[in-house]
Amino acid sequence: MLTQAQPVPDDLLVRARAGHAPAFAEIVEAHQGSVFSIAYRMLNNRAQAEDLAQDVFLQLYRKLDAIESLEHLGFWLRRVASNLAIDWLRRLPYTTTQPLDEGAQVAAAATDDDPLMSRELARLLGELAPAARAVMVLRYQEDRDIAEIGTALDMPVNTVKSHIKRSLTALRSRMIGAKLITAEELS
Amino acid sequence: MTENFEDELRRALRPVQAPAGFAERVMRALPERRDSVVTPIAMQATARPPNYWQRLRAPAALAASLVLAVVLGQRMALYQQQQEEAAGFAASQELLQALRVTSQKLDLAYQAVKNPPEAGAEENRS
Numbered sequence: 001m002l003t004q005a006q007p008v009p010d011d012l013l014v015r016a017r018a019g020h021a022p023a024f025a026e027i028v029e030a031h032q033g034s035v036f037s038i039a040y041r042m043l044n045n046r047a048q049a050e051d052l053a054q055d056v057f058l059q060l061y062r063k064l065d066a067i068e069s070l071e072h073l074g075f076w077l078r079r080v081a082s083n084l085a086i087d088w089l090r091r092l093p094y095t096t097t098q099p100l101d102e103g104a105q106v107a108a109a110a111t112d113d114d115p116l117m118s119r120e121l122a123r124l125l126g127e128l129a130p131a132a133r134a135v136m137v138l139r140y141q142e143d144r145d146i147a148e149i150g151t152a153l154d155m156p157v158n159t160v161k162s163h164i165k166r167s168l169t170a171l172r173s174r175m176i177g178a179k180l181i182t183a184e185e186l187s
Numbered sequence: 188m189t190e191n192f193e194d195e196l197r198r199a200l201r202p203v204q205a206p207a208g209f210a211e212r213v214m215r216a217l218p219e220r221r222d223s224v225v226t227p228i229a230m231q232a233t234a235r236p237p238n239y240w241q242r243l244r245a246p247a248a249l250a251a252s253l254v255l256a257v258v259l260g261q262r263m264a265l266y267q268q269q270q271e272e273a274a275g276f277a278a279s280q281e282l283l284q285a286l287r288v289t290s291q292k293l294d295l296a297y298q299a300v301k302n303p304p305e306a307g308a309e310e311n312r313s
Contacts, residue, residue, distance in 0.1 A: 021214065028210040036205035050206055057213045121199035140193065141200035172192060 010069055017064045024064075028057055031074065034142065035081045041137045042085035044126045052088060056081045078142060079152040082134040086153075089130040117175070124174050128167055131155070135163040 015023035035056050039049035059080060060067075067073050125136060134153055138144045146164075150157045 021217075024217070025210055025214050028213050032205040032209050032213075033202050036209065037202040040203055041200060046206065050209065050212075053205065053209070054213055054216060058216060061217055117195060118199035121196055125200070136196075137200065140196045141202060143197075168192065168196075171196070 013064070013067060013070065013073070024061065027060075027073070031077050032057075034074070035077050037141060038078060038081040038137055039085055041122070041125065041141060042082070042130070042133055043088065044123075048088070052084055053081065055084060075148065075152065078138060078144070082138060082152055086130040086134055089133075120175065121171065124171050127174075128170070132163045132167050135160055136167050139164060 012023050012026055016027055032053065036049055036053045039052040039056075040046060043049050043052065056077060060073075060077065063076075067076060125133060128136065131153065135149055135155075138149045138152060139146075144152070146157055146160045149155070150160045153160070155163075
C-alpha cells in the first residue's frame with residue numbers, strides 16, 4: 001500500500017504564493033524559532049524581538065514571489081532578520097548592555113553546560129556593536145559559514161573574519177574579567 | 188581552548204523558542220491581500236536597491252552643475268574681455284585726440300616762428 005506522499009518542500013512555497021494561509025502558517029512555524037532567536041539575541045528583549053520577527057514574516061508575505069526555494073527562504077529570513085535588527089539597534093540611543101530577559105533563557109533547552117557561563121556569554125554578546133553581534137549570532141547560533149554571513153550582511157569575507165576574531169578576543173577577556181574563566185585556560 | 192570557548196559560545200547561543208502563539212499572531216496580522224503589506228520603517232533601509240537610472244541621478248546632476256559652471260565661467264571671461272577691449276579703444280581715441288590737438292598747437296608755433304611780426308610794429312609797440 002502506498003502511503004500518501006509528503007508534499008515536496010517547494011510545494012509549500014507554491015501554495016503560500018497562491019494565498020493558501022495554512023501553507024504560509026507552516027512556513028512561519030518552521031522558521032519562527034530561527035527568526036525569533038536572531039531577533040532576541042540581537043535586541044536582548046523578548047517584546048521587541050517578537051515585534052521584529054513579526055515584521056520579518058509580514059515582509060516575507062509580501063516578497064513570497066521573490067523566494068526561489070526553501071533554502072533561499074532560510075537565507076532570506078536570516079538576512080532580513082539580521083539587517084532589521086542592526087537597523088533597529090542603530091536607531092536606539094543606547095545599543096549595548098540592555099538587560100537580558102529571563103524568560104528566553106528558560107525556553108532554551110537545558111543541558112549539562114555551565115548555565116552561569118552561558119548566561120554571561122549571552123549578556124556580553126549584547127555589548128558588541130550591532131554588526132559584530134549579527135556576525136556572531138549568525139556564526140555561533142545559526143552555524144552559518146563565513147561566506148554566507150558576508151552575503152547576508154553585505155560584508156566582505158575578511159571583514160566577517162575580522163569581526164569574529166575581535167569579538168572572540170573581547171568576549172574572552174571579559175570572561176576573564178568576570179572570573180568565569182582563567183587566563184591559564186586560554187593558553 | 189579556542190575550540191572549547193567557541194563550543195561554549197555555541198551552547199550559550201542555543202536558539203530560543205518563539206513565544207507561544209507567535210505563528211497565530213503573525214497569521215492574524217497578515218493583510219487580506221499580499222500587496223497591501225506596509226513596509227516597516229526599519230525595512231525601508233534594506234529594501235530594493237535603487238535602479239540604474241536612480242543611481243545615475245546624483246552623478247548626472249553633478250555633471251550638469253559642472254557643465255553649467257564651465258559655460259558661465261566662459262561667458263564671464265568673454266564679457267570681461269569685451270569690457271577691457273572697449274576701455275582700451277576709448278583710451279586710444281583719447282590719445283589720438285590729444286595728439287591732434289598737440290599737432291595743431293605745434294603748427295601754430297611753427298607759423299609764428301616762420302613769419303615773425305614786422306620791425307615797425309615792434310618799435311611802435313616800445
